[in-house]
Every structure is written in C-alpha cells, then in structure tokens.
Amino acid sequence: MITxxxxxxxxxxxxxxTGAGDLDPLVTSLESGGLTLLVLVLVGTPxxxxxxxxxxxxxxVWEAGLLCTLLLPPLVIGLLLVxxxxxxxxxxxxxxxxxxxxxxxxxxLVIAQVYEAAPYYVLGAQAAFAGVDTRLExxxxxxxxxxxRVFWRVTLPLAAPGLSMxxxxxxxxxxxxxxAVVIIAYHPFGLPLQIFTTLQETGLAxxxxxxxxxxxxxxPLPLAAYAWSARAERRRRG
Amino acid sequence: xxNADVEVDRRDFTVRATLSVADxxxxxxxxxxGAGKTTILEAVAGLVGLRRGVxxxxxxxxxxxxxxxxxxxxxxxxxxxxxxxxRQDPGLFPHLSVQANLTYAKSAAxxxxxxxxxxxxxxxxxxxxxxxxxxxxxQQHRVALGRLLxxxxxxxxxxxxxxxxxxxxxRTLTALVKDLAAQRTVPTLLVTHQLSDAQAFADRLAVMDQxxxxxxxxxxxxxxxxxxxxVAELVGYLGFVPxxxxxxxxxxxxxxxxxxxxxxxxxxxxxxxIGARPSGAxxxxxxxxxxxxxxxxxxxxxxxxxxxxxxxxPPYFGPDGKRIESDVSIP
Numbered sequence: 340m341i342t343x344x345x346x347x348x349x350x351x352x353x354x355x356x357t358g359a360g361d362l363d364p365l366v367t368s369l370e371s372g373g374l375t376l377l378v379l380v381l382v383g384t385p386x387x388x389x390x391x392x393x394x395x396x397x398x399x400v401w402e403a404g405l406l407c408t409l410l411l412p413p414l415v416i417g418l419l420l421v422x423x424x425x426x427x428x429x430x431x432x433x434x435x436x437x438x439x440x441x442x443x444x445x446x447x448l449v450i451a452q453v454y455e456a457a458p459y460y461v462l463g464a465q466a467a468f469a470g471v472d473t474r475l476e477x478x479x480x481x482x483x484x485x486x487x488r489v490f491w492r493v494t495l496p497l498a499a500p501g502l503s504m505x506x507x508x509x510x511x512x513x514x515x516x517x518x519a520v521v522i523i524a525y526h527p528f529g530l531p532l533q534i535f536t537t538l539q540e541t542g543l544a545x546x547x548x549x550x551x552x553x554x555x556x557x558x559p560l561p562l563a564a565y566a567w568s569a570r571a572e573r574r575r576r577g
Numbered sequence: 578x579x580n581a582d583v584e585v586d587r588r589d590f591t592v593r594a595t596l597s598v599a600d601x602x603x604x605x606x607x608x609x610x611g612a613g614k615t616t617i618l619e620a621v622a623g624l625v626g627l628r629r630g631v632x633x634x635x636x637x638x639x640x641x642x643x644x645x646x647x648x649x650x651x652x653x654x655x656x657x658x659x660x661x662x663x664r665q666d667p668g669l670f671p672h673l674s675v676q677a678n679l680t681y682a683k684s685a686a687x688x689x690x691x692x693x694x695x696x697x698x699x700x701x702x703x704x705x706x707x708x709x710x711x712x713x714x715x716q717q718h719r720v721a722l723g724r725l726l727x728x729x730x731x732x733x734x735x736x737x738x739x740x741x742x743x744x745x746x747x748r749t750l751t752a753l754v755k756d757l758a759a760q761r762t763v764p765t766l767l768v769t770h771q772l773s774d775a776q777a778f779a780d781r782l783a784v785m786d787q788x789x790x791x792x793x794x795x796x797x798x799x800x801x802x803x804x805x806x807x808v809a810e811l812v813g814y815l816g817f818v819p820x821x822x823x824x825x826x827x828x829x830x831x832x833x834x835x836x837x838x839x840x841x842x843x844x845x846x847x848x849x850x851i852g853a854r855p856s857g858a859x860x861x862x863x864x865x866x867x868x869x870x871x872x873x874x875x876x877x878x879x880x881x882x883x884x885x886x887x888x889x890x891p892p893y894f895g896p897d898g899k900r901i902e903s904d905v906s907i908p
Contacts, residue, residue, distance in 0.1 A: 482728050
C-alpha cells in the first residue's frame with residue numbers, strides 16, 4: 340500500500356479512473372466476489388461442518404481434494420476447469436441447454452473465484468467447527484435443543500470468529516484471483532485482469548491505480564472480520 | 578422413578594447394569610476409572626446406543642433395544658428425554674452470560690422469580706451479567722447446577738461433577754446438590770470414584786468394576802459388609818489376612834483396626850512393622866503377618882517392630898472371593 344502511494348500521484352489516480360467505464364472492473368469484482376462468498380457460505384459451511392464432525396465418508400479424500408486446489412498453480416486450476424465446465428463437456432453442454440456458458444462469462448469468473456477461494460474458506464471453517472467442544476453441543480441437546488437449534492445457538496456462535504476469519508481470507512483470495520480467471524474468464528474484466536491488461540497495453544502508471552483500488556475495496560472486509568473476531572473473543576473473556 | 582436395565586458394548590468389555598432409582602432417591606455409582614460408570618449415565622441420557630436393554634423414566638420408555646418384546650426398538654433423542662447431565666467440566670456456553678446460561682433450556686420458565694430464587698440458593702445472584710470465563714471453578718459448577726434445576730429435568734445425572742475442586746468446596750457443593758435433589762424429588766444418579774463423595778451424597782451405593790455392578794446397598798452396609806473381596810478392595814480394605822479356617826481371609830480396613838488385642842471385638846493379628854508414616858491426626862502403619870500384608874491406622878507411631886492389633890468385626894471371604902455370610906470363629 341505504501342509503495343503504491345509513493346509511486347502514485349493524485350493526478351495519476353484521477354486520470355486513470357475517471358474515464359467512462361473505468362470503474363466497471365471494480366463493479367465486476369465486487370459483484371463476482373460477493374457471489375463467490377455467498378456460494379462458499381451456502382455450500383462450504385455445511386461441507387466444513389461435516390468434515391469437522393466426521394459426517395462425510397472418506398474424509399481424507401475430501402480434504403485431499405481441497406488441498407489439491409490449494410497446491411496446484413491457479414493457472415492449472417483454470418485449465419482443469421476448462422476440461423470440466425468448458426462448452427464441449429457434459430457440464431458445459433448442460434449449461435448450454437440452460438443458455439449459459441462457463442467460459443468468458445460472469446458465471447465463469449465466479450466459478451474460477453470459487454475454486455481458488457474454496458480451500459481457504461472450507462479448511463478454515465473446518466478448523467473453526469473442530470474447535471467447538473462437542474460436549475457443549477451435547478449439553479445443549481440435553482437441555483432440549485434439536486440438532487439444528489444446537490447448531491444455531493451454540494455451534495455457529497462459537498465457531499463464528501474462526502468462520503469470519505476464513506471468510507475474510509477467502510474474500511481476499513477471490514478478489515485477487517488471477518491464474519484460473521485468465522484462462523477461463525478473460526472477460527468480463529475484474530480488477531486483477533484489468534491491472535494485467537492495462538499494464539500490457541498502456542504501462543505501469545495506468546495499471547497501478549487499479550491495484551490501489553483493489554486494495555482499498557478488498558481490505559475493509561478482512562479488517563472488519565479481524566476486528567469483529569477480536570471483539571467476540573474479548574466479550575467471551577468478559 | 579428411573580429404571581435402567583442396560584447392556585452397552587465398549588471396545589474393552591460390555592457394560593451391564595440393572596438399576597432402579599426412586600423419585601427423590603440418590604444413588605451413587607462408585608468404582609475405579611474405566612469401570613463403565615459414565616457409560617451407564619450416557620446410556621440413560623441417550624448419548625450412547627444400547628446393545629440390549631430398557632431405560633424408563635417416570636413411566637416413559639426412553640430406550641428399548643434388543644429385548645425382543647413389545648413394539649420394537651425405542652430411542653427417544655436426548656433433547657426429548659428431560660434428563661439433566663452435569664459433568665466434571667460444567668459445560669457452560671462461553672458466549673452467553675451467566676443469566677443466559679441459566680435460562681438456556683427451552684423448558685426453563687421465563688419466570689424471573691424462580692431465576693432469582695435459584696440464583697440466591699446457589700449464591701450466584703451477583704454473577705448474572707458475568708461471562709463464564711470470569712467465574713471460578715466452584716461458581717461455574719453452581720451455574721451449571723442452576724441451569725439443570727431451571728430446566729426442570731425429570732432426572733439428574735452427575736458425572737463426577739466436583740472431582741476437580743478442592744475437598745472443602747466439594748463437600749459444600751455435594752451437600753448443596755443433595756439438598757436440591759431432595760427438594761426436587763427427582764431420581765439422581767452420581768458417578769464417582771471417591772468413596773467419601775459417594776457416602777456423603779447417596780442413599781444407596783452401587784459398586785462397579787469391569788462393566789459389572791458387583792453390589793448395591795446402603796453405603797455403610799457396602800463398606801462394612803462387602804459382598805466380594807473385589808468390592809472390599811474398591812471400598813478401601815487395604816489387606817487380607819488368613820482366618821482360622823483354611824482358605825478364608827479376613828478383610829482389613831485401615832479405619833477398622835484397634836491397637837492391642839481384644840478378641841471379643843474381632844480378629845487379633847500380630848505383625849511386623851514394615852513401614853509407618855503420619856496420616857491425618859494419627860499414624861498409618863504397614864504390617865506383615867506371615868505372607869499377608871495390610872495397612873492400618875494407629876493413634877500414634879508404632880512402639881516397636883512387632884505390633885498387635887484387633888481387626889474389628891472383619892468381613893471374611895472364601896477362595897472364590899465371595900463373602901462368607903455365616904459367623905467365622907475368631908482364632
């Protein structure tokens with residue numbers, strides 16, 4: 340951030356970001372990032388809970404799958420996604436039947452971001468759930484709560500600080516996703532691709548303002564998550 | 578009334594127990610660690626499955642499995658059992674205040690008067706806004722107990738709840754739970770490996786070992802007349818000396834030994850002192866008599882290497898480990 344500010348003048352920022360459509364990549368990134376978080380929360384949270392509580396068959400296989408997406412270079416993930424959801428694959432054909440396309444579309448961007456961010460959220464959420472003492476859940480059940488109510492009243496609040504940190508990390512990863520995105524979702528441009536193409540086409544001076552925008556819009560959520568998590572811990576300590 | 582006739586498979590052995598606890602009655606499950614005591618509580622609470630058996634509470638069948646009778650297996654889930662379980666870890670919800678913990682149960686009436694009354698009875702009325710992390714161990718246990726009372730459970734299951742507390746606090750809380758259980762007239766089952774806790778709390782004592790209930794009876798009856806040599810070992814008999822009849826041994830409880838020879842009161846034994854140390858207000862001495870060794874408490878240090886003591890009205894055990902019911906003549 341400091342380096343960016345040193346190398347950028349207010350004039351550079353203004354001239355790079357005030358043209359028509361200059362902020363479209365920002366809107367695209369925010370929309371796709373928000374949708375990515377929604378998918379991760381809706382799908383990743385139950386998956387993480389089941390992994391933490393040993394409710395899935397072959398848990399090591401699931402964990403290995405998550406780690407693979409972490410270990411592989413994002414570029415390779417993008418290539419594999421082409422083989423998985425490209426137009427000539429069964430999934431791609433199904434999407435075509437729905438008049439959707441998972442290459443070079445907003446949907447493709449979300450898919451790429453989900454794949455890049457999922458391990459960060461699911462593994463973090465799994466650790467958060469695993470940290471909740473199952474005897475507290477058991478006690479809540481004996482006090483009359485059904486399992487879903489136990490989850491809502493005990494498991495989720497106790498795991499929440501860890502979940503928020505995992506979500507913040509996943510958000511940061513989704514906003515900065517580039518490797519898989521450049522393969523499967525070259526269009527529409529989000530901020531990382533905008534930085535890349537602007538750098539190639541007009542040079543560093545016009546690309547850097549977008550990097551600053553990326554930092555400015557992506558940072559508040561993780562920072563808020565850190566602050567909330569710390570506040571929750573302080574409250575718990577009384 | 579709580580009736581439990583359960584068989585639960587564990588990795589090492591099968592736990593078998595048949596127990597009845599009347600309303601207002603307090604029964605202590607006593608035995609060494611790993612004897613299967615907690616497994617029985619968990620079976621009653623519905624936290625472990627039964628291989629076979631029935632659990633009934635207040636006429637409701639909570640669990641029925643493998644009995645081959647009736648309408649088939651029954652397994653009422655824990656949240657519908659109305660059974661309160663208090664463990665060594667009080668299990669307070671750390672994200673909720675003391676007051677929110679106390680009123681957590683759905684069955685906890687939103688009655689401020691009852692909350693205030695129980696909080697006052699437990700001495701936690703000033704702690705209601707506090708978070709559990711701020712409480713001492715004793716205070717946490719009081720809150721956990723209050724939570725169970727406000728939940729209006731039909732049975733109380735206490736799994737060594739105060740084992741981690743110091744002796745004085747343990748005595749105080751044990752007395753408190755005893756009073757509260759009596760007021761609520763609910764069946765109460767305590768698990769403990771401390772005989773003194775069991776004696777202080779329970780109307781009846783069930784001694785367990787290796788998954789089996791060996792003896793059930795009034796605490797003093799179990800201690801003074803253990804049915805088996807193993808029960809005697811578990812309730813504190815620290816030695817067995819040969820009786821006059823061949824094959825029989827007499828159990829020596831360190832607290833039931835008088836210095837000197839008094840054949841009218843029990844078995845007179847003379848032994849060689851192999852060790853002695855101060856113990857409480859007196860002394861504890863290890864004696865050897867022939868091949869047998871035993872420990873006894875004496876009012877002062879042994880005066881010589883040879884000590885004669887009278888083992889007061891000892892229980893006698895046959896070669897099979899069972900207590901001999903008939904009188905055994907004192908040699």
